[in-house]
Structure formats: structure tokens, C-alpha cells
Amino acid sequence: MNPSSLCSLQTFPPISHSALLNRHCKPAYDSTARVRRRAVVCAERSSRASTRSADDYYATLKALKSKGRFPRKSLGQHYMLNSEINDQLAGAAGIEQGDIVLEIGPGTGSLTNVLLNSGAFVLAVEKDKHMAALVSERFSSSGKLKVLTEDIVKCHVRSHMSSLVGSTNSESRKAKVVANIPFNISTDVIKLFLPMGDIFSEVVLLLQEETAVRLVVSSLRTPEYRPINVFVNFYSEPEYKFKVPRTNFFPQPNVDAAVVSFKLKPPSEYPHVSSTKSFFSTVNSAFNEKRKMLRKSLQHICTALEIEEALTSIGLLATSRPEELTLDDFVKLHNMIAKD
Numbered sequence: 579m580n581p582s583s584l585c586s587l588q589t590f591p592p593i594s595h596s597a598l599l600n601r602h603c604k605p606a607y608d609s610t611a612r613v614r615r616r617a618v619v620c621a622e623r624s625s626r627a628s629t630r631s632a633d634d635y636y637a638t639l640k641a642l643k644s645k646g647r648f649p650r651k652s653l654g655q656h657y658m659l660n661s662e663i664n665d666q667l668a669g670a671a672g673i674e675q676g677d678i679v680l681e682i683g684p685g686t687g688s689l690t691n692v693l694l695n696s697g698a699f700v701l702a703v704e705k706d707k708h709m710a711a712l713v714s715e716r717f718s719s720s721g722k723l724k725v726l727t728e729d730i731v732k733c734h735v736r737s738h739m740s741s742l743v744g745s746t747n748s749e750s751r752k753a754k755v756v757a758n759i760p761f762n763i764s765t766d767v768i769k770l771f772l773p774m775g776d777i778f779s780e781v782v783l784l785l786q787e788e789t790a791v792r793l794v795v796s797s798l799r800t801p802e803y804r805p806i807n808v809f810v811n812f813y814s815e816p817e818y819k820f821k822v823p824r825t826n827f828f829p830q831p832n833v834d835a836a837v838v839s840f841k842l843k844p845p846s847e848y849p850h851v852s853s854t855k856s857f858f859s860t861v862n863s864a865f866n867e868k869r870k871m872l873r874k875s876l877q878h879i880c881t882a883l884e885i886e887e888a889l890t891s892i893g894l895l896a897t898s899r900p901e902e903l904t905l906d907d908f909v910k911l912h913n914m915i916a917k918d
């Protein structure tokens with residue numbers, strides 16, 4: 579087994595917030611101390627091998643302490659301790675020299691480091707002003723990082739990206755989003771970025787595993803199939819990449835994570851609907867009362883008879899329920915019954 583595969587098996591025990599801020603804090607158990615010592619050896623080996631500074635457990639604590647910070651739950655601050663996973667995240671997005679990458683929530687900069695080392699120009703959007711300052715200072719000499727202290731959900735992504743693409747002369751290549759995001763803004767981030775296939779080619783996210791499965795694997799006729807699945811498939815080709823056990827984060831969350839890549843469709847490849855607003859409003863209405871047949875739940879759009887006729891003309895049962903329709907079925911149904 580080579581040293582890098584040893585690193586990937588490394589687990590990191592949780593530590594209390596008070597211990598984090600305590601200068602003289604010592605691990606409570608011998609076994610914990612051994613695990614942590616191994617983590618440091620591993621990090622030293624990989625930094626010797628790759629000339630990258632490691633973002634291991636101790637480096638993360640040190641970085642946080644330098645700003646007098648401890649992880650905030652409200653901001654979903656679970657920092658990545660395993661640089662191999664950051665390498666794999668960047669690898670999943672195929673990051674290469676000259677790419678423009680938007681990173682959401684750089685935190686201490688462990689992923690930012692990998693992205694910059696891959697030759698990308700990074701626009702990092704960080705809500706926590708202390709972490710934004712930390713990451714700016716850390717990479718101040720790179721000349722390839724711009725940090726915005728903003729909430730990504732309220733950020734004017736398009737205008738920031740267009741000024742960046744202009745200034746870095748990369749008009750021909752689309753940008754990418756690569757991020758380990760707080761779990762509580764996953765849906766907002768997906769709704770914000772998936773319809774941006776005109777400026778981004780892919781969005782690679784580290785999500786809560788359950789969310790990752792729900793977005794990518796949920797299939798027809800299962801209780802998990804929801805309007806968000808129709809949305810995701812409308813704008814992208816999603817792929818579940820790999821699971822990331824919770825032990826790789828500090829502090830350790832209560833759930834595992836997983837990496838998902840969304841290859842964004844260019845607008846010319848979106849399914850043809852008269853209006854996306856009216857399409858998604860139809861899909862949402864269909865799922866509002868999931869147990870109801872579409873001929874009932876869509877009666878605010880047209881009569882039950884018209885819905886039955888539309889369903890049978892596209893090869894579906896007149897009694898169909900929403901969880902039985904693929905994206906393509908919804909598109910056909912909408913185009914037959916929509917009034918706009």
C-alpha cells in the first residue's frame with residue numbers, strides 16, 4: 579500500500595470547540611493521539627511528494643486559531659481535512675491550467691489550494707468575513723484568486739463572472755463551479771447554478787450523501803421522485819461520483835457526504851417548452867398533491883378530459899400520477915395543455 583492510499587484511509591476524531599481554542603489542548607486518549615500523529619506524518623509525506631502545504635487536522639486548527647475562530651454551525655462550517663478528497667473533487671471537474679473556477683465557501687482554503695495548484699483562476703465567495711480574510715491572506719501572492727465576502731445565494735454571479743471572463747481572456751472556455759458547500763444551502767445552490775449552462779460547463783459539489791442520492795438516483799415510481807429531479811434533469815446530466823465519510827471533516831457532521839457532478843446543458847439543448855416558468859409551475863402543481871391523478875391536480879390549467887386526452891396521446895394512462903412521468907413526458911404534457 580503506498581503512502582497516499584494510507585492517507586485516504588485516515589480518519590479524524592472530533593474535538594470540542596473549547597479544546598480548539600485552548601493553546602495547550604491534548605488529545606484525550608492514546609489511540610486518538612496515535613491517529614492524529616499518523617495524520618501529521620501522512621500530511622508531511624504528501625506535502626513532500628507534491629510540494630503542497632497540507633490542510634490536515636493541525637493545519638486547520640492553526641488556521642482557525644490564527645483568527646480566533648471556531649466552526650459555526652449556522653454557516654455549515656465543516657472543514658475538509660483530507661487533501662486527497664479535494665484532489666478528487668478538482669479531478670471530477672477536470673480542472674486544468676487556465677480554467678476559471680467559482681468556489682463557494684473556501685473556508686480555510688484547502689480546496690482553493692488544490693484549485694490554484696491545478697492552474698485555475700479562482701473566484702471564491704465566502705459569507706464569513708473572517709474566513710474570507712484568512713483565505714485572501716493565505717493566497718495573496720498567487721495573483722490568481724479573487725475573494726468576495728458575500729452570501730452566494732444573494733450574489734450577482736453573472737456580473738462577477740462576466741467581468742472575470744473578460745479580464746482573464748478565456749471567453750472561449752466556460753467556467754466551472756467546484757465546492758464543498760454547507761449542506762443547508764444545497765437546494766438554493768442547485769437552483770441558482772444549474773440554469774447557468776451559458777456560463778458554466780459543470781458544477782461539482784460535495785453534498786450531504788442523502789441529498790446526493792435524492793438528486794441523482796431517485797427514479798420514477800419512488801416516493802423520493804420530486805420536482806427537483808425534473809429540474810436537475812432539465813438543466814443537467816447529474817452523476818454521483820463517490821461517497822465521503824463524515825470522518826473526513828472537522829468538526830465531524832452527523833451525516834456522510836458525497837460528490838456529485840452536474841454537467842450543464844447549454845441553453846440550446848434544454849427541452850423545448852414555451853416558457854420554463856410555466857413548465858416548472860405545471861410540474862410543481864402536479865406534485866403538490868402527489869397521490870392525486872394528474873387529471874385532478876392540473877384542473878386549474880384545463881379540463882380533466884383534456885388532460886386525459888393529452889396523457890393518452892403521449893402513450894400514458896389517463897389515470898397517471900406525477901411520479902410516473904419522466905422529464906420528457908412532462909415536457910410533452912405541458913406543451914399540449916399549456917395555454918401560453
Ligand SMILES: C[S@@+](CC[C@H](N)C(=O)[O-])C[C@H]1O[C@@H](n2cnc3c(N)ncnc32)[C@H](O)[C@@H]1O
Pocket residue numbers: 653654655656657658659682683684685686687688689703704705706709728729730731757758759760761763
Ligand atoms: C462546509 S465548509 C467548507 C469549507 C472549505 N471549502 C473546506 O472544504 O474545508 C462551508 C463554507 O461555506 C461558507 N458559507 C456558509 N454559508 C455560505 C453562503 N451562504 N455563501 C458563501 N459561503 C458560505 C462557510 O463560512 C464555510 O467556510
